[in-house]
Amino acid sequence: MIKLDFAKNKCYAVMGLGISGRLAARALAKAGANVLAWDDIDNARNQVLGIKGVQLENLNFHGLDKVHALILSPGIPHTYPKPHPVAAEAKRRGLPIIGDIELLLRALPNRKNIIITGTNGKSTTTALISHLLTSNGLRVEVGGNLGRPVLNFNDPGRDGILVLELSSYQLELTPSIAPTIAVWLNISIDHIERHGNLAGYVAAKQRIFANQCSDNIAIVVVDDEQSSIVANTLRQNGNNLIEVSNKRPILGGIYVDQGFLIDARSSQPNKIFDLKSVQSLPGAHNEQNAAAATAACLALGFRKEVIARTITSFLGLAHRLELVAVYDNVTYVNDSKATNAIATAQALATYNPIYWIVGGRAKEGGIERLTPWLNRIKRAYLIGESAKNFLRQIGNNCPTVLSYTLENATWQAHAEAQEDNILGATVLLSPAAASFDQFPNFEVRGEQFKALVRALTYNYSKKY
Template sequence: MTPATTFAGRTVALFGLGGSGLATALSLQAGGARVLACDDNPDSMARAAAQGIATADLRDADWSHFAALILAPGVPLTHPAPHWTVERAHAAGLPIIGDVELFCRERALIAPQSPFVAITGTNGKSTTTALIAHLLAQAGRDVQMGGNIGTAILSLAPPAPDRVHVIELSSFQIDLTPSLNPSVGVLLNITPDHLDRHGTLDLYAGIKARLVMASDLAVVGIDDTPSRAIADAITGSVVRIHVGDAAPEGGLVARDGAVFAADGTRLADLSGIGTLRGAHNWQNAAVAIAVVRALGLGPEAIAAGLKSFPGLPHRMEEVGRRGRVLFVNDSKATNADSTDKALTAFHDIHWILGGKAKAGGIEPLAPLFDRVAHAYLIGAATDDFAATLEGRVPYTRCGTLDAATRAAAEAAALSPAPEPVVLLSPACASYDQFKSFEDRGDQFRALVKSLD
């Protein structure tokens, strides 16, 4: 745990007692603050009270006694409308901050020069965060990984001169972190997302930009217009990352399964690394290489770390083989943009898709349909997706994941291709048939193992 001491002796209001909120309350108490916590869920309130956290309905509180409102990132700050606690805090003239801000204040107080890598972007954050942490850990560095991935930031060990914090940040978290100042800041990409929480794409991009604008060194993917404009606006040190032919000046380029410096020097060979398939993962690897080079890792350590990277569950996760057939769990692909990455990475695909469809469906994936040998439809989107595929991709209405997995495995085994792929990349939310995308992916993994 990192005790948050910057509110020692003062009282703060805290709203949102999920995983990070509970960790924040405990961190503040460990740092000497008095916390009055609240949540709309009575069960969350009860769990907090059982751990010694004072709880109350903040509607009945005297807000003049509070030094700040500590807000969980999932609670609306501005759009579609400010949460009622935000309005109360504004009326009382209180700062509204989150757990990452508490970490930044603690770092400034106890170890201002400690390495702090912060990663954001619309897609690829988790893989890039995990890859950076893996490369550093394999090289023997003391690494703490968390934030929007896995462990709440205040549950990690405190900042220290020889300890590297590698932290994934969502736009919600950045919005609650006014003093964010990473030693290395990463912006991977920007595409429309969470506009219900930020209002417009420009506002969303502006929040993402704050992370790299405040960094000692910025590493920015420049393959979309908003990110490229942000990179051009940075006045400090910036490393530009491009997937394509020519390396940007002073930056890195990823192409043909390798990463190159601007002068043409090959920095990494990604061929044969199953967890880093596809152009999007080439970008993730190039970003990670730029970061760890800045933190002192050499070529041999980087090469060894890349080869041993296990990847992340549910993100193009290789879950098994039967003969020539590869089974890939990409359950995290809950929209067409995410599924695009998986379809681009493979050929002769036996594609399992469906669930609760997102706006736009799978029509944006039409340019990749020629990679699909057969589609196996499940869940609520079956009729809509069948209409999109009609006459373009052979498909079977399977209804359930177990039926789709069996059918895809049988057909793939008969394919003459050198490596047929059974790919679960649903392009849909999971909650029509599953508890979560993790539950969907776990069930697919178990079904694959049961085929043996």
């Protein structure tokens, strides 16, 4: 656990007692702080009973009088659409509203850190950067929006590196963020219910660059309009900028050309390696992720030969184009982490033909933007509360069936794919929707899919 020595003899309020909130309360109390904790859910409050130095206090009514700062769960709104009453009271009093990432950075102010954000690809890029660093002997602590809560880290030391995936929610609660290397992957409409509109979402994401100095590096993938605007702003502001693209050559940057990763930071562009040889990174979107991760490691001083050697051993990320099984001519892929249409578009562009399992709790716009890829779909199996709405959006663009549950859909897709027996066919779970209508999270959804597939392909999978 990270030592929060700066908090000794101060009073902190912790609102929201999920995993990160409970750890914040525990770490602050262990450091000698007086901690007032609350969650509007009874079961969450019970999780901190008995922790020495943590006092349950209904912050909705009282408890902020002597507080130094409010530690707020990222999921609790503090601006749009309406601030939670505790956040509103903290603002009225002029109290800092921060999150667990801010506590980490205050505790370890002199540690190198690579921070990754974007709408899609964050987790794969974060995991890949961590793999490249650890495989070459560096001490790394990786987490944030991915993996371990940050206050469960160990101090990596002055020669180590913090690798953090941060959402827009987390960035808003981290005022002192100043990444050694900031990685911006892409922007598309997401979390509008929290930020109000695209401009609000982009502004929250741009906090990643707010405190960078001349020694820091900003890496921006410029393959969408908003990201290009962000890169232009950084350039005009004099930031140390490396642009990345998997769509076009970037003089002075890193780009992908016919599957080859190119380093064009000098006057003579040089091939780094062939991304097509990395089986765990299929699809054009993973070219983008790999290019951004490579740019980060090059910025740290890694030689391209070292990166090329190490990247081939990356195993990929669970629930993101994760190969589950190959049974006869059919491949089974778990892409449960695709919770919006942009992420699913990347999956649909990777495989053909596809037996597509789709649906859940729809995001804004649903799957309207996926029409250009529906000619790849042999049949779509619609699940979750969005099933009928997605059926209407698909229309006559591909065959469909209302499966409603993941279990039904997996059985149906398996049976039809095996009956058709098309070489290169893929049964793909890529929901383009959140999981919360039927599952606690996308991980549980993905694990159920994998268990179903393994049961259906058991006899063969023992050999595979």
